[in-house]
Every structure is written in C-alpha cells, then in structure tokens.
Amino acid sequence: MPDTSEHPAAALPTVIKAAIIEDRRDLREGLAILINGTPGYRCTGSFRSMEEALLKIGGELPHVALVDIGLPGMSGIEGIRLLRARFPGLALLVLSVYDDDDRVFEALCAGASGYLLKHTTPARLLECLKEVVSGGAPMSPEVACRVLALFREIRPPEHADYHLTAHEKRLLKLLVEGGNFKAIAPQLGVTVHAVHFHMRRIYEKLQVHSKSEAVAKALRDRLV
Numbered sequence: 001m002p003d004t005s006e007h008p009a010a011a012l013p014t015v016i017k018a019a020i021i022e023d024r025r026d027l028r029e030g031l032a033i034l035i036n037g038t039p040g041y042r043c044t045g046s047f048r049s050m051e052e053a054l055l056k057i058g059g060e061l062p063h064v065a066l067v068d069i070g071l072p073g074m075s076g077i078e079g080i081r082l083l084r085a086r087f088p089g090l091a092l093l094v095l096s097v098y099d100d101d102d103r104v105f106e107a108l109c110a111g112a113s114g115y116l117l118k119h120t121t122p123a124r125l126l127e128c129l130k131e132v133v134s135g136g137a138p139m140s141p142e143v144a145c146r147v148l149a150l151f152r153e154i155r156p157p158e159h160a161d162y163h164l165t166a167h168e169k170r171l172l173k174l175l176v177e178g179g180n181f182k183a184i185a186p187q188l189g190v191t192v193h194a195v196h197f198h199m200r201r202i203y204e205k206l207q208v209h210s211k212s213e214a215v216a217k218a219l220r221d222r223l224v
Helices: 025-036 050-060 076-086 101-110 122-133 141-153 166-176 181-188 192-206 211-220
Strands: 016-021 041-047 064-067 091-096 114-117
Touching: 016 025, 016 050, 016 122, 025 041, 025 122, 041 050, 050 064, 050 076, 064 076, 064 122, 076 091, 076 101, 091 101, 091 122, 101 114, 101 141, 114 122, 114 141, 166 181, 166 192, 166 211, 181 192, 192 211
Parallel strands: 016 041, 016 064, 064 091, 091 114
Antiparallel strands: none
16 A cells, blocks of 8 residues: 655644635634634634735634635636645635536636535535645535536547648548558659658657657547
C-alpha cells in the first residue's frame, strides 16, 4: 500500500478552520454558529463581501472558505479566481442558490473545489467541509448531474486538426496502409524526393520524428 504521509492534503487537521463569504447576515451568522458549535470545526472569519474577505482572510488563513456567488460588488466567481491565486492552498467551496450551467462552469474553471446549493443540510455541509479539506470535490446532486451533462456536451472533437493539406492526408493514409516511400511516389504522381519533402512537413506538423511515430499518431488521433 503506497505511503501517503508526504501528502498533507490527504490528512485531516485536528480542527477544520473555515471562513464564510456571504452577504446575507442571517445566513452568515447561522453558518458561523453551526461551525463553531460543532466539535472539530472553527470559524476563522465571516465576511459580507469579497472585498472584505480579500483584505482580512489572510489574518488567520482557514483551510476552506464557503463562498457565495451573488455578492454585492465583486462577484464570488471573480473572488474565487483572486483567492486561488493569492492562497493556493485554500480550498474554495461554493455555497449558492444558483445551479445554472454558466455559473457552475465558471466557478469550477475559476478554481472552486466544490459546489453546494444552499438547501444543503447542516450535517451534509459539515461533511463537505471535511471532504474538501481532505482533497475531495463535493457537489450537490443536482450540480453533479449538470457537470456530467456539461462534459458530455463539450467533449473534444473526434480527432485533432494539425492543418494537414489534402495531399499530406493522402500521403499519410498510404503510409498507414503499409506503403513505403518508393511505392507511394507513383501513386501520388511525384518523385521519391518529393515524398521525402512532404514527409518532413508532416513530421513538423505532427511533432514527430519518424514514419512509425507519424503512423501511430495518425491512427490514435483519427487523422485518416
């Protein structure tokens, strides 16, 4: 079994320190009471705006910050991006009423470690704080479904485009089919010297150094 002792992100701290970035006072105070009232958890700060959080959160840096998206002034998504750059070790867990594709995608791309909706139960919220600090990526079920759907929609194209010309693709196809330069030349109506010239161009575009590498890449990336 591999030794994970050198990976502190996988080990939970004795007390999980969490900060709250939420503009609604009642929710902000309720979350602070929940966190401080649970053994093994402590709230290091609660902030009504991202601007305030950016100024003060470093005073006692928490392990995780609960971040609302719809904040006055700077948005939670922009704040996540700045917090991620400033404090790379800080886990950022979204807690929002919004579950639309755009906000979910933007928050995750900005650097959020997870995404919860505000109807998450207190018990589950505490579990998610623990999960994200240990390296997990907790999401509300509705959000997880949307993320999976997004990945299906934005999957990469069937093959990469290396800007090969029609002539280069035909040459590559003949190589894949087992042809050698001498046999390929008359099929293309060119000299063997011309085949070598075109192959150098193909090697450059595919970033390979040999015929076998070019054939392997053509098959793997479905170029022909």
